[in-house]
Amino acid sequence: MRILGLDYGDRRIGVALSDAFGWTAQGLEMIENGSEEAVLRRISELVEQNGVQTIVVGLPKNMNGTIGPRGEICMAFADKLRETLSVPVDLWDERLTTVAATRALLEADVSRRKRKQVVDKMAAALLLQNYLDARGK
Numbered sequence: 001m002r003i004l005g006l007d008y009g010d011r012r013i014g015v016a017l018s019d020a021f022g023w024t025a026q027g028l029e030m031i032e033n034g035s036e037e038a039v040l041r042r043i044s045e046l047v048e049q050n051g052v053q054t055i056v057v058g059l060p061k062n063m064n065g066t067i068g069p070r071g072e073i074c075m076a077f078a079d080k081l082r083e084t085l086s087v088p089v090d091l092w093d094e095r096l097t098t099v100a101a102t103r104a105l106l107e108a109d110v111s112r113r114k115r116k117q118v119v120d121k122m123a124a125a126l127l128l129q130n131y132l133d134a135r136g137k
Contacts, residue, residue, distance in 0.1 A: 001018075002017060002050050003022055003052065003053065003054045004047060005017070005018075005058070006057045007127055008074050011032070011033055015031060015124055016128040017050055022136075023132060024129065024132070025124075027121035028046070029121060030120050040081070044084065047087060054089075055089045055090070056092050056131045057074055057091055058092060058093075059071055059074050060074060092130065094127040094130075
C-alpha cells in the first residue's frame, strides 16, 4: 500500500513516497508550485505511476495546536485533491518538519544551494514517516 506525502509550500511542494509495505518514506521530488492545473496533473501522474492508495498532506498548525492561515491554505489544497483524484486524502500535523529537515541538512554540512534543492522533499519524507509510524502503532 503506497502512500504519497506532500509538504505544500508557496513556491514548491515536497513529495515523498512510502515503500510498498507502508513502512518507510523516501523523498521523491519537488514540484514547482505554479499553475494549479499543472500541480494537480503532476500529482495525478505520480498517483497513477506508483499505485498510490492514499495521499497525506502536511497540515501546519500553530504551536498551540490551532490552525492559522497557512493551515487553511493546505486544507483547501487537500480539498482540491479530493475533488480531482479518486484516492483518500488525509491531513497530518507537520509542525516543524521543515525546521527538522533544515537542521539535519545543516548538521550534514550540506551547502546552502543543495539544501534549497532538497529541503522540501526531505520535509515531505519526515511528515510521511511520522504518519506511517503513527499508523503502525
